[in-house]
Amino acid sequence: MIPMDRILLSSLMLFFVASAQAVDGQKVFTQGGAQPGATACLACHGGDGLGLAAAGFPRLAGLSAGYLRKQLEDFRSGARSNPVMQPLAKALSDDEIDAVSQTLAAMPAPIPAPINRSSVAEGVGARLALRGAWERQVPECVICHGPGGVGVGDAFPPLAGQPAAYLVGQLNAWRDGTRRNDPNDLMGHIAKALSPEEIAAVADYFAKADSQLAKANKQEPKP
Ligand code: HEC
Ligand code: HEC
DSSP states (O other): OOOHHHHHHHHHHHHHHHHHHTOOHHHHHHHOOSSTTOOOTHHHHOTTSSOBGGGTBOOOTTOOHHHHHHHHHHHHHTSBOOTTHHHHHHHSOHHHHHHHHHHHHTSOOOOOOOOOTTSOOOSHHHHHHHTOBGGGTBOOTHHHHOGGGOOBTTTBOOOTTSOHHHHHHHHHHHHHTSBOOOTTOHHHHHHHHSOHHHHHHHHHHHHTHHHHHHHHHHSOOOO
């Protein structure tokens, strides 16, 4: 006969294995993780995950799960430093990070206009975004971040629709070395080559990229 305590132990173990696999990403987003420091994401990133522009909190909805996971791991390791997100990422379990990254990636987000190198570029921001400044080895942003800054795969995050203040903050973080999570220092090189005025202009350009599309879509069809 199998002793009772053995049965109890194995069913307990089964319970823990099952609950570890079944972390609910939506719950982490709306209620936070199991540990007290793992505050609910929606408090700062918005109920729709599109961020809070006025506060400079970034949009997470529709970003790739791989990119989100990497950023949370970079906050944990300190390769990307931020007083709010570092302790928060440390309070999340690996399973919670996986689950919430999948949930966020599946949330709807605005699709920016497919503007690229062949589009008209008026002004400092648009010129940097669409043409770059090759005399300083600065490629156009859309070459890596995709047409309109829509983002490409797990490596290149979207810029379109991110709050201007957030984009400026990240470019400055690369300049001063508090964000150094870019293996080939692609962004470190680019950020250091730009003036503060250029950073403000290109951030403003991408922050407005999705509303430009919204405007285009609202145009009445010709009768
Ligand atoms: C108290 C406010 C707050 C809460 C709660 C919060 N965040 Fe953040 N989050 C921020 C701020 C501020 C930043 C920008 C950090 C920076 O400037 O580097 C950020 C940045 C991020 C980024 C980087 C985005 C990018 O485009 O690189 C990820 C990923 C992220 N948060 C995930 C989460 C997740 C997942 C949760 C919920 C478990 C969460 N955050 C909860 C404030 C918050
Ligand atoms: C050669 C490729 C490349 C080019 C060109 C490029 N980027 Fe990036 N950028 C990256 C990579 C890779 C990352 C993500 C780094 C990481 O893993 O955190 C990134 C991330 C960013 C982020 C952080 C986004 C977020 O969600 O936190 C900003 C802001 C940014 N780039 C702005 C720009 C701007 C502005 C330009 C044009 C002046 C530009 N990039 C051109 C490769 C590039």
